[in-house]
Amino acid sequence: MKKQWWKESVVYQIYPRSFKDSNGDGIGDIQGIISKLDYLKDLGIDVIWLSPVYKSPNDDNGYDISDYRDIMDEFGTMADWEELLAEIHKRGMKLMMDLVVNHTSDEHPWFIESRKSKDNPYRDYYIWRPGKEGKEPNNWESCFSGSAWEYDETTGEYYLHLFSKKQPDLNWENPKVRQEVYDMMKFWLDKGIDGFRMDVINFISKVPGLPDAPNPEGKKYVSGSRFFMNGPRIHEFLQEMNREVLSKYDVMTVGEMPGVTVEEAKLYTGEDRNEVNMVFQFEHVDLDSGPNGKWDLRPLKLRDLKESFTKWQKGLEGVGWNSLYLNNHDQPRMVSRFGNDQEYRVESAKMLATFLHMLQGTPYIYQGEEIGMTNVRFDSIDDYKDIETLNMYREKVMENDEDPQKVMEAIYAKGRDNARTPFQWDDSENAGFTTGTPWMKVNPNYKEINAKKAVEDPNSIYHYYRKLIQLRKQYPIVVYGSYDIILPEHEQIYAYTRTHKNEKLLVILNFSADQPIFELPKEITFTTKELLISNYDVNGEEAIEIFTLKPYEARVYLLK
Structure with a gap:
């Protein structure tokens, strides 16, 4: 990479x-x-x-x-x-x-020109269409609700606006x-x-x-x-x-x-x-x-x-x-x-x-x-x-x-x-x-x-946040490590690893106000561990094979 x-x-x-x-x-x-x-x-x-x-x-x-x-x-x-x-x-x-x-904007000089006449040199900068049977050219809805088309009296045609009617779409085909x-x-x-x-x-x-x-x-x-x-x-x-x-x-x-x-x-x-x-x-x-x-x-x-x-x-x-x-x-x-x-x-x-x-x-x-x-x-x-x-x-x-x-x-x-x-x-x-x-x-x-x-x-x-940003600058694994989820079925804990060279980050997150028990999967092995950051006071020496998480607790360990 x-x-x-x-x-x-x-x-x-x-x-x-x-x-x-x-x-x-x-x-x-x-x-x-x-x-x-x-x-x-x-x-x-x-x-x-x-x-x-x-x-x-x-x-x-x-x-x-x-x-x-x-x-x-x-x-x-x-x-x-x-x-x-x-x-x-x-x-x-x-x-x-x-x-x-x-x-x-409909107040951009290109659009001001575009709406003046059908043969204006800027007409084709935007998406203009005649109506169909007295209605809009199609049934599209604007992202801001209502029709995505606005009728313009001057030339008797509609222009497309996927957002507000004051935001006419540019014609990228041109x-x-x-x-x-x-x-x-x-x-x-x-x-x-x-x-x-x-x-x-x-x-x-x-x-x-x-x-x-x-x-x-x-x-x-x-x-x-x-x-x-x-x-x-x-x-x-x-x-x-x-x-x-x-x-x-x-x-x-x-x-x-x-x-x-x-x-x-x-x-x-x-x-x-x-x-x-x-x-x-x-x-x-x-x-x-x-x-x-x-x-x-x-x-x-x-x-x-x-x-x-x-x-x-x-x-x-x-x-x-x-x-x-x-x-x-x-x-x-x-x-x-x-x-x-x-x-x-x-x-x-x-x-x-x-x-x-x-x-x-x-x-x-x-x-x-x-x-x-x-x-x-x-x-x-x-x-x-x-x-x-x-x-x-x-x-x-x-x-x-x-x-x-x-x-x-x-x-x-x-x-x-x-x-x-x-x-x-x-x-x-x-x-x-x-x-x-x-x-x-x-x-x-x-x-x-x-x-x-x-x-x-x-x-x-x-x-x-300052500490998280510092860790990113200090440890290449935070940027370049590959991601793998662990405990994918757990309803409250989101845990994953990041792997880079011979290092692994273990990230453990409690997304609830409850106190679920975290169990480290057997296949994750290590000889040393270092607690890099946590949002509660944690004893870095504490074993991580099994422990109870506090409400919304987060911990990140560096494993080697």
């Missing part, structure tokens, strides 16, 4: 709107990020992934871009951004930017569009950035003809994902992007790819395929979704989680590379979802961090995860900002008379705003995020959970 800097890195995702406000307007900004770079350096971070900071009308919090080569006024200026890059590099860290090229994207990528790479996280990049190739999706239940709109996820030309497009742009720079790339399978991921990430370094897959964050999707809550079974992670760990072993995450700007807080954010918040946050950082792949920390920030429960739908959440609430409650409290419970569990409440820096007003009125309410638990308190407490989640 090739050694690569991006395999050995730990990435920290910043959602700029919610990270740190420097000027009191209630919105996080670039100068705010600069003021906190030492905090990230002290944590041990190698790469900062910055969610979009480009010019945008902000229909979908910056994922609707109106100018790819400029900075959103609320976040600062290009000079601020250049200062940020210089300050990150000065501290020996790297910067990865978001690449959002499945769609633009070579001019691809060239525009490659030129824009070079613009940022020549400024010195170190990589791209590629937003829904496996949506850029659609099945020709854009056929209707199967609709046995006769719904108005249905998911057409099989016709736009991992489409027929996707590998050709990514290889072209690599050839034209990425191969000329030493950068890291991660493709966000909903619906990707292990077999497809081998093609995307194969070291000899020249596409992307790794993918974000979603299988493990869909395990607590029922048959009706994300908002249909069902309890998570540990065995399902083990099966999913094991499949990806073994599937990409020696072929490609995994990205490791349990939360991000689109997912609820991991301690609330996979752990216990009440009685065992600290223990379960440390256990989940151990789980993730000891797997094979590149770990991604989402802002606030390292201090154990939790989901939020706002009383009113009016306190929520996310377009996906608001559209869903309107559809279920206003249009279909569903029980508002039941819908709110789904939002409390799965809403994207759980990740977007302002970062909790200290216990002062608004958690030290802003001196003004925050763009979104702060989670009321900030007095208890904040970075100042975490940094000052040697036993905090924050310091536990």
Whole structure:
């Protein structure tokens, strides 16, 4: 397996709107990020992934871009951004930017031209179709609910938007569009950035003809994902992007790819395929979704989680590379979802961090995860900002008379705003995020959970993360060791080994508030053992052949 800097890195995702406000307007900004770079350096971070900071009308919090080569006024200026890059590099860290090229904003100059007339030179930059029998061109549903098509009066045709109607999809079949994207990528790479996280990049190739999706239940709109996820030309497009742009720079790339399978991921990430370094897959964050999707809550079974992670760990072993995450700007807080954010918040946050950082792949920390920030429960739908959440609430409650409290419970569990409440820096007003009125309410638990308190407490989640990151830098086995699960059937314990040369890591995790007994399988033998990290005080001399685990306990041993 090739050694690569991006395999050995730990990435920290910043959602700029919610990270740190420097000027009191209630919105996080670039100068705010600069003021906190030492905090990230002290944590041990190698790469900062910055969610979009480009010019945008902000229909979908910056994922609707109106100018790819400029900075959103609320976040600062290009000079601020250049200062940020210089300050990150000065501290020996790297910067990865978001690449959002499945769609633009409807306020992008290309789309403004495209909608003017059918023979406009920019018409073919987007996907336009005439209606069918007075209806949309097909029955696809937008990822944000409702039709994926919007009728435009000017030319009497519909344009495709897989997300908000203010996010028209680019037409990647048009070579001019691809060239525009490659030129824009070079613009940022020549400024010195170190990589791209590629937003829904496996949506850029659609099945020709854009056929209707199967609709046995006769719904108005249905998911057409099989016709736009991992489409027929996707590998050709990514290889072209690599050839034209990425191969000329030493950068890291991660493709966000909903619906990707292990077999497809081998093609995307194969070291000899020249596409992307790794993918974000979603299988493990869909395990607590029922048959009706994300908002249909069902309890998570540990065995399902083990099966999913094991499949990806073994599937990409020696072929490609995994990205490791349990939360991000689109997912609820991991301690609330996979752990216990009440009685065992600290223990379960440390256990989940151990789980993730000891797997094979590149770990991604989402802002606030390292201090154990939790989901939020706002009383009113009016306190929520996310377009996906608001559209869903309107559809279920206003249009279909569903029980508002039941819908709110789904939002409390799965809403994207759980990740977007302002970062909790200290216990002062608004958690030290802003001196003004925050763009979104702060989670009321900030007095208890904040970075100042975490940094000052040697036993905090924050310091536990620092130690995990140090272990990664100290022991090649943490990065390059191969993974094998043990006790796959156990309902409460997730245990696995990592093997590299003549060493073995033994990782033991209790995913419950119970106290199960761990028994070491006979085939795992060793002459010496060393306890590398644990989230409870443990006597390193204690025998490990059989012992009782405390609630949400985690231990990692190095065996030789």
